[in-house]
Amino acid sequence: MYKFETKNKKPLYVQLYEQIKEDIINNYQLEEKLPSIRKVMTTYNISKNTVEAAYSQLVIEGYIESFPKKGYLVISNEFQNFKTKDLDTKPYKEEEIRYDFFPAKLHKDTFPLKLWKRIYSKALDETIELGMYSDKQGEYSLRVELAKYLNHSRAVNCSAEQIIMTNGFADSLSILAMLFNNKIKNFSIEKPGYHVARKVFLNHNYNIDDIPINKEGIDIEKLQNGFSSLLYVTPSHQYPTGVTMPIANRMKLLTWAENTNSYIIEDDYDTELSYFNKPIPSLQGLDLKERVIYFGTFSKALSPALRVGYLVLPKQLIEKYKQEFIYHACRVCLITQKTLELFMKEGFWEKHLRRVRTINKKKHNLMKNQLEEKLGSTIKIEAQGGGLAILINPKVELNWQKLEKLAQKEKIKLHYTKERTNNNWQALMMGFGSFKEEEIEKAVSAFSKIWFESIN
Missing domain, CATH: 3.90.1150.10 (Aspartate Aminotransferase, domain 1)
Structure with missing residues (x-):
């Protein structure tokens, strides 16, 4: 006899299914017949739907099968344990830090939560297409707003077509590492420099050339004597020393890129949080030969939790990206993109x-x-x-x-x-x-x- 507990949180069909399964494993022989659905209904005074649901689950798991004029027969009585071990439900205890x-890191009060929630609700209306994949480069309307902002705030020469929205710093560099992987194998980076940038390119099997920093930024003479044709640099606020590369060295760097057919990855690190001097215009804005790849994120000034970054590729690389990244999907949440678009369009970002x-x-x-x-x-x-x-x-x-x-x-x-x-x-x-x-x-x-x- 099977027992049912009305106060049990498990539905009746689950209670019945579990008891029949245990009965099959312990007591039934192969091809032995189970009671009919009607008999179980009358014996235990339960509904037909309850019994059918329990039998259906046993069929799905391969214990029984329905045969014409025979009813439900046992086809396997081997034990199958789908139970999991009890999970450790102890609450996570964070390290106690004074x-x-x-x-x-920004203080949580820095984020404009009320305003963001209001714009989020506005963005999430009937016009948003949640039933389809979004633009592979990111929402076009967001890229238009970002291009406007970069042009007037950082003197970046670009259009929306050249921008790719990314999931942050590492995602941006991973895309670039894959983009160049078949053509370039040597990668230069400032020393000291940001370890994450170095690690990303190491993970993609690049040879790394560490170029020392001096009082004017990256040592261009050492760079010229190196072997790389791809360089990561933070010219406006070098990480971690804070050195700013003067205009003369910027021009030398662009000349090196042109003469060696190299590309410069410009990380415009911390320029939005400059407190005493007006930020120096971007290196990309000085580039007339399209050798500079510009990128940044919204992590420092807005929120790292949103995971929003962007790449600005030279036109020839955008075409290469479109050809080689057919499979790529934008990794920034669509609703986040639409919210950020309105946040910028309505003047709240500045x-x-x-x-x-x-x-x-x-x-x-x-x-x-x-x-x-x-x-x-x-x-x-x-x-x-x-x-x-x-x-x-x-x-x-x-x-x-x-x-x-x-x-x-x-x-x-x-x-x-x-x-x-x-x-x-x-x-x-x-x-x-x-x-x-x-x-x-x-x-x-x-x-x-x-x-x-x-x-x-």
Whole structure:
């Protein structure tokens, strides 16, 4: 006899199916007949639909089969255990941190949540095509708005047809790595430089040539003596040193690209968060021979969680992309694209940028003042004036290992350039973007205590 519990959350047909299956495995012989649907209905006073659903599941799993004039017969009584182990339902416990100086994080209040929700609702109307695949390069109307913005803010010469919307930094570089993979095998990058860029091209089996940085940016003489025909560079705000490449060197770089039939990948890093100087126009805007590939993201100024980036390809590469990436689908959510389009079209993007610059300029100045006040002559500021972090180094002998141990003990999260670059150049990245203004003094005070304890 089968038992049914009315208070059980499982539907009746599931309870019946499970009990019959167990009965088949333990008691039935092959080709033995099951009770008819009608008999089970009358025996247990349950509906025909309930019994049919249970029998149907047993048929699907291969335990029984229906035969004309014979009814349901057992065709397999081998044990099949589809049960999973009990999952660990313990709540995830995050590491307890008092102060996190992460160098690339915005405070959650920086995001215009109410405005974004309103525009999101406006974008999600009956005109949006959710039943079809979106444009492979990204929504054309969004690319039109982005082209307008890049042209007047960064002097980028492009049209919407040259833009590809991407899922962020790594996605952009992966597309480029695949685009050149059959033609170019050697890739140059600044040293120190962003480790993710290096890793992406290593993953695509490129040979890497690290070109040193000097006070004017990448060492062009070393580049000219190198073997690469593809270069990744951050000319407007070098990562991580903050060096800006002067116009003379920019022109030399473009001449190198033209003479060697090479391409330059320009990462316009942190230019939207420049606090004291007007950002220098893009390298791409100076390029008359279409040797520069420009790219950026919305991560620093809007939100890294949205995963929105973009590539601006020279016209000849756009044609190559269209031919070789027929399979490619845009990896940015359609509704996110439509929301961002309206956000830009209605003027909210530039207003937001001004607001973000104002907020983070104050935080930048607070962080700098607190570092100078509390650490005094023991530090050298390596990079400042842009982005979401100030880089510092000790001017005294410092025990770095002791500093890290004390930081862990005091629940202070520190971040070092060694972790995020491709060489051993060391500096502390004192991120301020994730703090509220009133938290910065307390955070630096806590840091200063372990800093002085770590001085030899």
